Structures are given as structure tokens and as C-alpha cells.
Amino acid sequence: MSEASKIFAGYRALGFVSSGVPLAVRYHQKHKENYVVTACSKLGIVSVSDSHPEEISVLGVDRALTFTACRNVVRAFTRGKQVKYTYEGHKHDVHLLLPFGQHLISVDRESTVIIWDIQSQDQYLELQFNNGSFEVTSLLHPSTYMNKVVLGSRQGELQLWNVKANKLVYTFQGWGQPVTVLTQAPALDVVAVGLENGQIILHNLKVDETITKFLQDWGPVTSISFRTDGHPIMATGSASGHIALWDLEERKLRSQMREAHAGAVTGMQCLPSEPLMVTSAADNTLKVWIFDMPDGGGRLLRERSGHSAPVNKLRHYGNDGRNILSAASYHKSQTKKKTLKYDQHRMPYIVNFVAEPSRQSDWDNILAYHRGLNLVTTWNYQRSTMGEHKFLHQRFTEDAANHRNTVAQCVEITSCGNFGLIGYSSGHVDVYNLQSGLQRGSYGEDRAHSSSVQGVVVDGLNQVTLTSGRDGDLKFWSFKQKKLLETVKLESPVSSILLHRESAMLAVARDDFHVNIVDVDGQKVAFSSDARWLVTAAMDCSLRVWDLPTGRLIDCFLVDSAVTSLTLSPTSDFLVTSHLDDCGVYLWSNKTLFSHVALKALPENYEPQLVDLPSTGRQTPGESDQDADGAEEEFVRSEFKSPEQISSELVTLSLLPNSRWQNLLHLDIVKQRNRPKQPPKAPKAAPFFLPTVAGLEPKFALPENQTSGKTSKVAAGSLMPLCTLDTPVLDYIKSLSPSAVDVEIRSLDPDMGGSLDVLRAFIQFAKATLETNRNFEIIQAYLGLFLKVHGDELSSQKDLVPDLEALAGIQATSWSSVQDSLNQTLCLVNYLRTAVL
Incomplete structure (x- = not known):
């Protein structure tokens, strides 16, 4: 089946940090760090899981796995990335998860409680409640209570169940308000109960007695957490985005953190034995607070955030394509509600x-x-x-x-x-x-x-x-x-x-x-042919690419929601889009930069296909979403190939220092520049004691002969026969200094002791060397010097025309191969440079 888009492939989505799903915190024993798991940490993305078919409704973690619920299916992820187990059995959407030893407890919207064996993925137990009498809204495993869980209900009651014996142990009458959250307190037998009317109850389960009560004036309690760094402080979150800090010893309000979030604080976790707290909310933000204020309140330490409302305008900033500016809207009628942050001075x-x-x-x-x-x-x-x-x-x-x-x-x-x-x-x-x-x-x-x-x-x-x-x-x-x-x-x-x-x-x-x-x-x-493409988007959820020189449509595909803004990077490597009712910014990679794409005009009856939006995790350029969801990539170990074996595929260099060949064409300028400014001085007088050679008979040491006695293989015509001497000649020339190479090549001229046959031999020598695809840069330098010195002589000899034409052909072929490799490498390097976001 053909790809939905010929030009663009989904790369990644930006701006997703947190949704209304409460966060989860896992402590890594080996790394000695806390990892925050959100539905979409210093705050940096460590890993991104495989995408779900729909939005995640709840999260849960244990020491090894991350559990997610999407509609009525529960999945277990290993290393936070890949799905290892899948649990199917609920008929309605799951909204509560609780890892429980070797088991997992899940609760759906119809109050069906299923206990799963994590590894076998089998159902261990199923409990069915009636929403009319006991609608399950919260779930907790009290510390040291073996095989027992506490269920909170919308009717206000609490029930303690022994899940191993499938038996109701005790029923707590409650406080006449729906239970919104249950959290274990640092003290044994004590749990914190958050109610819909803003009350927070510290209750002793063992004796069924209320220890103390608190009341926040900001509406329902959405989250509760306790500090464990030596300070008896309980933190509670509200639907208005405020956080209250309660002193448990003095049983009073210690401090307030108003407008901590622009929406309900759905996730809150104090890190173990540290004065830090992590919070998340539906405003697409994840914040870390440190408790170092004089009043005991928290100060914002780190933050990772995205747009809390749909993006309506995008623009690239700068010429390198690495920065994107975005603007988003907000729902005016929602901001006027008392339960949400509202600033009367905020501009539209x-x-x-x-x-x-x-x-x-x-x-x-x-x-x-x-x-x-x-x-x-x-x-x-x-x-x-x-x-x-x-x-x-x-x-x-x-x-x-x-x-x-x-x-x-x-x-x-x-x-x-x-x-x-x-x-x-x-x-x-x-x-x-x-x-x-x-x-x-x-x-x-x-x-x-x-x-x-x-x-x-x-x-x-x-x-x-x-x-x-x-x-x-x-x-x-x-x-x-x-x-x-x-x-x-x-x-x-x-x-x-x-x-x-x-x-x-x-x-x-x-x-x-x-x-x-x-x-x-x-x-x-x-x-005009000056500009290449025109990219347009319409409210029918289509995105089209037009070829301006021909005015024809060359690419068209559909997305799930209409595009509200789009921008193509100045380097044309990424297309960035925003969509209707979506807070994310989506990046699409240009496949034409990494592979050959035939950009033919689409037929008039072309039916565009639907393309999934990019996920938060990065995707290999040109890789489709279907490929990303497939099996693990198989790595094949390639066999070693020598330079001789790959000479037909690649071009190799001589590895000589640049000083040996780079200035051959400008050697006369270098000599002129290095000419001494003052005339040479007279040599020093001979020493009084002449050097002698050690031996039985004293002999004077004669000066060494400065000439090696070697004759020029080029000038002597030893280039022929070419089939046997091309490599020895190249090795000999590579061993010479730049000045010596200049002398050897100049000596090929008939007026300098050479001949027409020697010139032809050098041309054949250069052609044979280029055909091997080896020593590419050195033969180019020698050939350039040869043409510069003997250009006039070569142009006047008709007998050399066939040899020169053959040399020009192999030169064009070899350079074309090198140029294609350089262009591909430059494209890849430029992509990697701009892809680090």
C-alpha cells in the first residue's frame, strides 16, 4: 500500500507535559533518583511510551512496571516504553488502578473491581458493586494491612476488604459527603480522606475514630500528600488550583500556595525524605516545589509546561529553523468561573x-x-x-x-x-x-x-x-x-x-x-520557479503541497482535526502544525531531504488518506507510524570490508597531510612569500679539527652525497607499461615533497627532457588511478598541477585529444559520485543539528 504522504512523515509532538490524570512517582534504587510518570523530570523527558489508541484515563506504578488504563483496557509498560502485559475484561472505562504486590487492582465506572495476576494476566478476583448504593471513587492499600484495601464511595462510606478471602472486613459510615481521595498518612493505621465539600479527615482505621478535621474553602479536595522529611505537614490540592499546607501538630493551617496551577491540582506527591513536592494539573504543567520559605510555604523550583489551551498561531523564529514561537487562546467563559483562576487585567x-x-x-x-x-x-x-x-x-x-x-x-x-x-x-x-x-x-x-x-x-x-x-x-x-x-x-x-x-x-x-x-x-x-512549494491547509482536515513552477498538486493527506496554523522551517526540514482543540505542536519531517521522492502531480481523482498525528516520542525520519508500532528493530552485524573491497562503492583518500598536496597549484606564490628578505651570509670557516672516521687508520669523514642518485621515474618514461607501474609511480610521487612533485611534473614537458609519449602516459596514469576510486584528493591535486603547467602544450596536440576526453569522462563520473555522497552527508548532518529540540 502506498504511503499517505509522499513528502512529510510524523516526527514528534511538542508541548505535552501533563493532563488531568494524576501523576505517579517511582524511586529508582540504582540511580537513586525519583522519576515522575505523567500521562502525556531538574525536569527532563527520560522516556516516552508507545502511543495509546485513545487518551489515558489513569496511571499506576510499582517497582518494575508502569500501568495505564485507556478506556476499558489496562496495559503494563516495561522501562516506561513498551507494552509487556495487557489486561482485558472490563466492560466500561477504567478510572482507578492500584498495584498490589504481585497483583493489580482496577476499577471501572460501573464499580466493577477486578484483581489481576500481573505476570499471567489472569483474573484473580472480581467484585461487583452497585453505583446506586456504593459507587467506588477512591482506592487505597493501608500500610501493614495484609491483603486488605480500602474503598471510598460517592455515598460517603468506606469499606475495608480482604481481597485474598473475598470478604468485607468492616464498613466505615463516613461523613455524609462523597469521598474524592484516600491517602496513607506517615502514622500507621491513619489515612487522610478528602471530601467533596473541602473537608480533610484524618481517620484511624484500627479503632474507627476521627483524629482531626480540616476544611479548605476552595471546593473539593483533589489530592493529598504528606511530607516525610521531618516536618509534620500535610499538603492538599483543590479544584481552583490552590494548595494548602496544614500543620499536623498544631492542627491548623500553616501556609497557602495560591494559584499554584491554573486548573485543578490532580496530582501531588511529596518526595521521600526531601523538602520537595511535585504537582501536576490539567493546565498542562508539571511543577517541583521546594519548602524553604519563612512561613513554611513552597517556592517554585522547576517547571515544565505547555499550552493550557489550543494553539492558534505558529511561526518559526530565526534562520536555522530550531526555534518556534506559538500563541494559544483560552476559554473566556470558563475563566470567569469562580473555581478557576481569573485575572480581570488579563488581555484577550x-x-x-x-x-x-x-x-x-x-x-x-x-x-x-x-x-x-x-x-x-x-x-x-x-x-x-x-x-x-x-x-x-x-x-x-x-x-x-x-x-x-x-x-x-x-x-x-x-x-x-x-x-x-x-x-x-x-x-x-x-x-x-x-x-x-x-x-x-x-x-x-x-x-x-x-x-x-x-x-x-x-x-x-x-x-x-x-x-x-x-x-x-x-x-x-x-x-x-x-x-x-x-x-x-x-x-x-x-x-x-x-x-x-x-x-x-x-x-x-x-x-x-x-x-x-x-x-x-x-x-x-x-x-514563478524561484520558490518551490506552497503548503496549504483547509478546514476539511486536509493538508496540500503545491509545486509552484507547474501549479500542480504533488502531495495531499488528511489529519484527525483541522489545522489552525502551520509554518515551514527556513531550512525546509520540518513542517510544524497546530490543530483544532489541541494544545500540542506537531513536527513533520521532510522525507525528500533523506531519500529520493518522485514528486509527480497527483491525479484529479486522487483520494487523500488519513495520517496519524506524531506522538511525543521522536521518530526516525521517513519512518511511518505503522513502522514505529511494529516489532523491535533487528540489528545485523555487517562483515568487515577492506578498502580494496569497497573501492567500487566508496571513494577513499590518501591520508597524506594537507601540506603535501593542498598548495601544489600555488607553489610559486608560496616560494615567493618564503623568499629571504636579506642576501645569504657567507658560510662559516671550516673547523680547525676536521671530522675523522673511527678506525685503526685515521681517515677524514667525507661529506655525504646530497643527491640520492635516483632518477625521475616520470621523466625517464618509466610510466610505461601503465598496467604494471601505475601504483609504484603513485607511491613514488606520494613520497616526494611538494617542490619535488612540482619538478617531476614540469620535467614531463618536451622542452624539459620529456616527450609527447610521457605526457600521454601521465594522462593514462591519472585515468587509471581515478578508476580505482582510491587516493582521490591526491590525484586531483596532481592532475590540477599537470593541467596548469602543460595546458598550452596539451591543447595544441591533436593526438592527445582521445586520451583527454577519456580522462574528462572518468573525472566527471568520479566527482559526481563524491558530490552525491557529500550532499547526502550534509543533509543528514543538518537534520541532526536542527533535530535536537
Whole structure:
């Protein structure tokens, strides 16, 4: 079966940290560290499990395995990655898990309790409760209570069961409120019971007596944990995101941690024997708190977070493609509820933004507009804060009655980073200086468009400004003079525009589901081969890739939910998407950078296929999701191959130092540079005592002969016969210094003692060496020097033309092979460099 997408493959998902599922903490005996398990730690991702078919509803851990529940199926993961056991038997969704020695207890929404044998995956026991009389809402194994568990109910009762004997041991009458959480206290026989009305009960199970009660005013108790580092403190979480710290000795409230999370604190765990606490919530955050405040409260130590609401805008930042900026919304009606954090000064969510890194060190370099506001804000990338300036034209304050419903619709920053442009629903387009915050003019005598401005862009040289409106007009303006240059009338209103500054090509999306490509320089609708692809997404959950030179569709696939924003990295190695009602940011790798892909136009009747969104774990480029879920990869040990065996597949080098061959073409320049500045001095006088040779008879030591007596194998014509002497000749030349190599090659000239046959022999020698694919760089250097020295002589000899043509052919073939290998290696290195996120 063909792949759903020819170009893009899912790589990984970013921004998922924690969901509403309570976290779990496991202590690793060997590493002496605590590991936090969340449904989606310093806080770093250690491992990512295989993906589930649907969302995880509950987590549980023991010393070796991690247990998850997805709908009515329970899975056990080994090393936190691979599924080792699967437990199927529930008819409804599982919402409680409790590892219990060699067994696992699971509870579904209809209060069916099943006890599993972990290794055999068989059911050991099944208990059935009636939700009308006893709906199980919490589960706990009290310390030192052999084979016993405590079940909490929505009716408020507690039941102690012996799971080995399948017997109800005792029933606790409760406190008339639904039980939300059960936690073991450090003291034996004592458990903490959290109720829906905010009460926390410390109850002794052995004598069925309440020790003390606490009451938090923030609604239901969602989590409870105890410090075990010598301080008698109990921490409780609430549905409003606040955390209360209770002093168990004085039985009073010790401290509060308000707005610890933006949602209900679903997971809370104090680390054993450490003043640290880990919390998680449905706001997609995971936080570590340290208890070092004067009042005994906790201070945020580390945090890992993602968007708590769906992402609505993405943009790559910088030219290396390694940084992504994202903006998300929030649910206004939900934030107004008293049970959630609400700030009356919070601005509406960002609809769109633009960033320019060229002046990021000098002033604010991000411009954003918000939902329902005509005020535009600036942001600073390096400080990660809101900027100094907020742009609001005086017309909106002086004539507030007529501009009551005017809002900002689009923003742009010039490539130099000095100016910001804002388009409004009233048709105005204003220019501001980002450094001073002063207005630098407006387009049009009264306004730029008679309708809402849907897009504004500036070319790379700050020469032309383009604006589009709901009236279907695409206008070209002089950036400096603010004068209208040209107007192009489109067939339907414009929804958005996007400019590719390097190629001056503008993509115009219209309301009639058409996309036009506009040549900014020619001021007309056209296609250009300067830009390569255009990637579009639609609300039908499709994503399409268009080839601009031909205007044909070359790739199309479907995703589960509609794409709300997408951006292609400047290096074209990753496509990044955000989706409707999704907090994640998804990365798709470009397969054309790692393998050959035939980018043929798709037929008109092509039916796009559904592609799963990338998972949190990284995926090999080009590997499909189906491959990632398959069996473990098999590694095959390859046999050793010598350079001679791989010469037909690869190109090898001579391994000589660069100084022996790199400067052969510039040897005359090197000699000129190294010429002594002063004339040579006269030699010193001979020594009084002449050196002698040891022996019975005294003899004077004669000076050694400076010449080796070897004659040039090249000049003497010993290159022939070539079939037997090509390798010895190469070994001989490799042993020479650069100056000696220069002398040998120059001596091939007929005027220097050589001949035409010797020149032909060197050409055949170079051709034979290139055919072996060995000593590639050294023969290239020798051949370059040979052509430089004897180029005039070779061009005048017709008898050498066939040999030179044969040499040119093998040279082109060998270089093509090397170039392909270099391009593939550079692509892989660039991908690995940008993939470290």
C-alpha cells in the first residue's frame, strides 16, 4: 500500500507535559533518583511510551512496571516504553488502578473491581458493586494491612476488604459527603480522606475514630500528600488550583500556595525524605516545589509546561529553523468561573503575531494583536516579556464612537526590524517605529481600503508594501512615500496573504477556496520557479503541497482535526502544525531531504488518506507510524570490508597531510612569500679539527652525497607499461615533497627532457588511478598541477585529444559520485543539528 504522504512523515509532538490524570512517582534504587510518570523530570523527558489508541484515563506504578488504563483496557509498560502485559475484561472505562504486590487492582465506572495476576494476566478476583448504593471513587492499600484495601464511595462510606478471602472486613459510615481521595498518612493505621465539600479527615482505621478535621474553602479536595522529611505537614490540592499546607501538630493551617496551577491540582506527591513536592494539573504543567520559605510555604523550583489551551498561531523564529514561537487562546467563559483562576487585567488571547530577529538585541521585536482589541502589543524575545510600547492610534480615542468595533486584523515587521505595520478592520494601515514607538505615517489619504484589511506585508528591501482587503483589492504601495502604485482586483474577498521575501512571491488565499500566486516585482498574478512549494491547509482536515513552477498538486493527506496554523522551517526540514482543540505542536519531517521522492502531480481523482498525528516520542525520519508500532528493530552485524573491497562503492583518500598536496597549484606564490628578505651570509670557516672516521687508520669523514642518485621515474618514461607501474609511480610521487612533485611534473614537458609519449602516459596514469576510486584528493591535486603547467602544450596536440576526453569522462563520473555522497552527508548532518529540540 502506498504511503499517505509522499513528502512529510510524523516526527514528534511538542508541548505535552501533563493532563488531568494524576501523576505517579517511582524511586529508582540504582540511580537513586525519583522519576515522575505523567500521562502525556531538574525536569527532563527520560522516556516516552508507545502511543495509546485513545487518551489515558489513569496511571499506576510499582517497582518494575508502569500501568495505564485507556478506556476499558489496562496495559503494563516495561522501562516506561513498551507494552509487556495487557489486561482485558472490563466492560466500561477504567478510572482507578492500584498495584498490589504481585497483583493489580482496577476499577471501572460501573464499580466493577477486578484483581489481576500481573505476570499471567489472569483474573484473580472480581467484585461487583452497585453505583446506586456504593459507587467506588477512591482506592487505597493501608500500610501493614495484609491483603486488605480500602474503598471510598460517592455515598460517603468506606469499606475495608480482604481481597485474598473475598470478604468485607468492616464498613466505615463516613461523613455524609462523597469521598474524592484516600491517602496513607506517615502514622500507621491513619489515612487522610478528602471530601467533596473541602473537608480533610484524618481517620484511624484500627479503632474507627476521627483524629482531626480540616476544611479548605476552595471546593473539593483533589489530592493529598504528606511530607516525610521531618516536618509534620500535610499538603492538599483543590479544584481552583490552590494548595494548602496544614500543620499536623498544631492542627491548623500553616501556609497557602495560591494559584499554584491554573486548573485543578490532580496530582501531588511529596518526595521521600526531601523538602520537595511535585504537582501536576490539567493546565498542562508539571511543577517541583521546594519548602524553604519563612512561613513554611513552597517556592517554585522547576517547571515544565505547555499550552493550557489550543494553539492558534505558529511561526518559526530565526534562520536555522530550531526555534518556534506559538500563541494559544483560552476559554473566556470558563475563566470567569469562580473555581478557576481569573485575572480581570488579563488581555484577550493573541490572534496573530509576527517576529523579526534582526534587531532582537536592540529593542522589542515581536508584534501581536489580540482578539477584539484595536490595541497592538510588542514583545521581547530575549527577555521573554511584554514589550515597552503598545500601539493605539489617536483616531480610535478621539473618535471612539465611530471606532467602537474597530479591531486590529493584521501585523507586519520589516526585514530590517525597524518598522511595524498594523492593518485594522476600519481599512486603516499605520506604520510605527519599534524603537521609539512613534507613528511614522499611514497609507492612503483617508484609509488604505474601503473594507477590512486582511493582510499587510513589506518586501525584503523596504520598497513596496502590499495590502489586501475584504473588497478583493490587492494594493501595491510605496513604502516610504505611502503612495499607491498599483491595484489588482481579485475575483473574491481575500482572507489572508503570505509573502516569500527571497523570491518576491505572494500567496493570496481567497474566500472562494482559491490560492493565487502574485509576482510582487511584476505586480501581476503569475507562477514563478524561484520558490518551490506552497503548503496549504483547509478546514476539511486536509493538508496540500503545491509545486509552484507547474501549479500542480504533488502531495495531499488528511489529519484527525483541522489545522489552525502551520509554518515551514527556513531550512525546509520540518513542517510544524497546530490543530483544532489541541494544545500540542506537531513536527513533520521532510522525507525528500533523506531519500529520493518522485514528486509527480497527483491525479484529479486522487483520494487523500488519513495520517496519524506524531506522538511525543521522536521518530526516525521517513519512518511511518505503522513502522514505529511494529516489532523491535533487528540489528545485523555487517562483515568487515577492506578498502580494496569497497573501492567500487566508496571513494577513499590518501591520508597524506594537507601540506603535501593542498598548495601544489600555488607553489610559486608560496616560494615567493618564503623568499629571504636579506642576501645569504657567507658560510662559516671550516673547523680547525676536521671530522675523522673511527678506525685503526685515521681517515677524514667525507661529506655525504646530497643527491640520492635516483632518477625521475616520470621523466625517464618509466610510466610505461601503465598496467604494471601505475601504483609504484603513485607511491613514488606520494613520497616526494611538494617542490619535488612540482619538478617531476614540469620535467614531463618536451622542452624539459620529456616527450609527447610521457605526457600521454601521465594522462593514462591519472585515468587509471581515478578508476580505482582510491587516493582521490591526491590525484586531483596532481592532475590540477599537470593541467596548469602543460595546458598550452596539451591543447595544441591533436593526438592527445582521445586520451583527454577519456580522462574528462572518468573525472566527471568520479566527482559526481563524491558530490552525491557529500550532499547526502550534509543533509543528514543538518537534520541532526536542527533535530535536537
